[in-house]
Amino acid sequence: MPISPIGLAKYRYYRLALAIAMxxxxxxxxxxxxxxxxxQAIGDDQQRVASHTVEKLDKIxxxxxxxxxxxxxxxxxxxPALQPSLQQSVAKLQTLRAIAVVKDARIVCSxxxxxxxxxxxxxxxxxxxxxxxxxxxxxxxTSDPVPTLIxxxxxxxxxxxxxxxxxxxxxLSSFLLEPQPPFANRIVLNVMQQSLEYDKKSxxxxxxxxxxxxxxxxxxxxxxxxxxxxxxPLALAWSKLxxxxxxxxxxSLLASFAIYLFSGSRISLAYPISHAISHREFQVYCQPIINxxxxxxxxVETLMRWKNRRxxxxxxxxxxxxxxxxxxxxxxxxxLIKQVSDNLAYFPSNANFYISINVAAQHFNNMxxxxxxxDFWLPAxxxxxxxxxxxxxxxxxxxxxxxxxxxKAIGVQLAIDDFGTGHSSLSYLKTLNPDVLKIDRAFTAxxxxxxxxxxxxxxxxxxxxxxxxxxxxxxxxxxxQADYLRDRKVEALQGYYFARPxxxxxxxxxxxxxxxxxxxAEAIAD
Numbered sequence: 001m002p003i004s005p006i007g008l009a010k011y012r013y014y015r016l017a018l019a020i021a022m023x024x025x026x027x028x029x030x031x032x033x034x035x036x037x038x039x040q041a042i043g044d045d046q047q048r049v050a051s052h053t054v055e056k057l058d059k060i061x062x063x064x065x066x067x068x069x070x071x072x073x074x075x076x077x078x079x080p081a082l083q084p085s086l087q088q089s090v091a092k093l094q095t096l097r098a099i100a101v102v103k104d105a106r107i108v109c110s111x112x113x114x115x116x117x118x119x120x121x122x123x124x125x126x127x128x129x130x131x132x133x134x135x136x137x138x139x140x141x142t143s144d145p146v147p148t149l150i151x152x153x154x155x156x157x158x159x160x161x162x163x164x165x166x167x168x169x170x171x172l173s174s175f176l177l178e179p180q181p182p183f184a185n186r187i188v189l190n191v192m193q194q195s196l197e198y199d200k201k202s203x204x205x206x207x208x209x210x211x212x213x214x215x216x217x218x219x220x221x222x223x224x225x226x227x228x229x230x231x232x233p234l235a236l237a238w239s240k241l242x243x244x245x246x247x248x249x250x251x252s253l254l255a256s257f258a259i260y261l262f263s264g265s266r267i268s269l270a271y272p273i274s275h276a277i278s279h280r281e282f283q284v285y286c287q288p289i290i291n292x293x294x295x296x297x298x299x300v301e302t303l304m305r306w307k308n309r310r311x312x313x314x315x316x317x318x319x320x321x322x323x324x325x326x327x328x329x330x331x332x333x334x335x336l337i338k339q340v341s342d343n344l345a346y347f348p349s350n351a352n353f354y355i356s357i358n359v360a361a362q363h364f365n366n367m368x369x370x371x372x373x374x375d376f377w378l379p380a381x382x383x384x385x386x387x388x389x390x391x392x393x394x395x396x397x398x399x400x401x402x403x404x405x406x407x408k409a410i411g412v413q414l415a416i417d418d419f420g421t422g423h424s425s426l427s428y429l430k431t432l433n434p435d436v437l438k439i440d441r442a443f444t445a446x447x448x449x450x451x452x453x454x455x456x457x458x459x460x461x462x463x464x465x466x467x468x469x470x471x472x473x474x475x476x477x478x479x480x481q482a483d484y485l486r487d488r489k490v491e492a493l494q495g496y497y498f499a500r501p502x503x504x505x506x507x508x509x510x511x512x513x514x515x516x517x518x519x520x521a522e523a524i525a526d
Contacts (some may be wrong), residue, residue, distance in 0.1 A: 023256030038237035050217040079109035086111035097168035136191035186229035354385035441475020
């Protein structure tokens with residue numbers, strides 16, 4: 001039963017649409033992550049630029065706090081005696097324009113102009129009042145109104161005596177406030193309500209700057225701040241979008257390809273299943289079932305094994321569920337029935353010997369299984385019995401008593417496989433009226449342990465005996481398990497302890513050797 005071309009085409013369109021959609025989602029997600037990371041990085045860089053500018057400005061004030069060449073300011077000391085030492089300090093520091101001396105709230109001496117007499121309270125009232133020790137203003141001691149930065153260092157508690165350090169900030173701003181595109185198009189120094197921008201020859205009120213700064217960073221030591229102006233981090237991040245597109249597109253294409261392959265993983269095996277059925281790639285294996293009392297082989301369970309066109313073995317745990325999902329399980333079981341029917345010569349001509357075939361619940365719908373038995377099994381004139389093992393991966397529809405009787409009338413036995421592990425085992429006891437219950441290998445493995453499954457095993461055995469049902473235990477791997485089940489009157493055993501699954505044409509060889517071993521064992525026992 002191959003997948004129809006229409007269904008296959010629809011599924012391919014679905015896979016393609018899913019792959020494209022997931023590729024677009026991956027592209028958007030990847031770009032979003034990259035834009036977010038870029039935004040964070042640009043924001044950090046802008047913060048770094050502002051903080052570094054503040055650090056550089058802080059450093060120009062540090063040397064004046066440690067000047068040792070200036071003499072103490074005495075009340076009666078005159079400017080001619082002070083000026084040489086002031087000039088010497090200016091020359092040593094280099095960053096200074098001038099140093100001025102304040103006595104009794106009067107600016108009395110300047111390293112640049114010599115003796116002065118300027119009212120400190122009128123020239124720099126905020127400093128006298130102790131509001132600030134830093135002020136940005138035009139030069140007040142020369143006719144040229146160049147921007148200057150004045151640092152006040154009081155020498156008395158009443159702020160009436162001290163030193164004024166005057167920096168030619170116009171020159172210093174050429175490197176201190178130099179923009180660093182693209183992170184900062186403009187860097188502005190703010191002192192109180194006055195601002196100075198790079199390459200500007202005048203001081204402007206801060207309130208007159210129309211733009212809103214990206215960020216302000218304040219000095220922790222001095223009364224000034226630095227403002228950064230430019231494009232917001234998000235806008236800059238978006239401008240870098242072309243740089244991120246190649247990698248993001250590559251990732252999205254890989255994601256689309258992976259989704260396309262993943263979404264096709266089912267059909268990529270489902271379609272070869274149909275091909276394998278028509279090209280007879282599936283091989284029939286069988287595993288012996290042993291009578292627990294006399295040790296004779298009383299039947300086999302037939303199994304499907306698949307070696308694909310690349311000579312690779314595909315696990316039944318992969319292709320059986322896949323075949324069920326894609327409506328191929330009936331065709332697969334039909335193939336098995338026909339192969340077994342064509343190879344009955346490999347089995348003993350004994351009506352008490354049975355061949356067990358796993359049948360999915362779907363095969364019972366509309367009693368297709370009955371038609372297949374009539375088409376393939378009965379025409380082969382079998383001398384052995386047929387047992388159908390119902391697997392419980394899918395739910396069995398309600399069968400009528402008449403349908404069950406039709407199966408049993410042609411000598412078919414019914415068994416519930418892996419009893420206790422499916423979703424409706426107990427209900428199947430009523431629906432199928434089975435002849436056999438098969439104990440799942442998980443319960444057999446629990447024998448000799450304190451696991452809950454060990455108790456369940458005993459319960460299943462008790463239930464089957466009360467209902468007068470035969471029991472077959474799967475997964476018998478040890479002598480201990482075999483003895484335990486034999487002591488509890490489990491009729492038949494199956495597992496690696498006796499034999500592994502083998503190709504159908506190898507079974508006669510195994511059976512002959514097994515029977516000879518049994519004869520020798522009985523002779524030794526006698």
